[in-house]
Amino acid sequence: MARRKLRSGELENRVLSVLWAADRPMTPREVHAVISAKRDLAYTTVMTILTRLWEKKELTREKQGRSFSYQPVLGRDERVAQRLQEVLDAADDRLVALNAFVTSLPADAQAALQASLSDNRSRR
Numbered sequence: 001m002a003r004r005k006l007r008s009g010e011l012e013n014r015v016l017s018v019l020w021a022a023d024r025p026m027t028p029r030e031v032h033a034v035i036s037a038k039r040d041l042a043y044t045t046v047m048t049i050l051t052r053l054w055e056k057k058e059l060t061r062e063k064q065g066r067s068f069s070y071q072p073v074l075g076r077d078e079r080v081a082q083r084l085q086e087v088l089d090a091a092d093d094r095l096v097a098l099n100a101f102v103t104s105l106p107a108d109a110q111a112a113l114q115a116s117l118s119d120n121r122s123r124r
Helices: 008-022 028-038 043-055 076-090 094-104 107-123
Strands: 059-064 067-072
Touching (some): 008 028, 008 076, 028 043, 043 059, 076 094, 094 107
Antiparallel strands (some): 059 067
16 A cells, blocks of 8 residues: 655654653664654655755754754754744734634633733733
């Protein structure tokens, strides 16, 4: 049975997940070793994804021997927050989009959000 082809965004997320889990800079070979243990993926594909993420300024890189080592600029949660902001920026009406998102959350997540907002207001 043929495997489903992954979209570029899915590969980027997998590469970032490997880097976040390592919590240290990694070379393309190290990233490839982790990813290819779960899915057969060409080394050049991993290199391409790392380069694209670096060009998008989502990774930093440092020369390490004849290669580079890569590390995420943002942590996982900060990246999610940035993505949410980008989605809201694309909405015709941010308030409508935000309300639709919040009302789609489970009750416990809505309560946690409300508590967080109240806590942030009290700190000001």
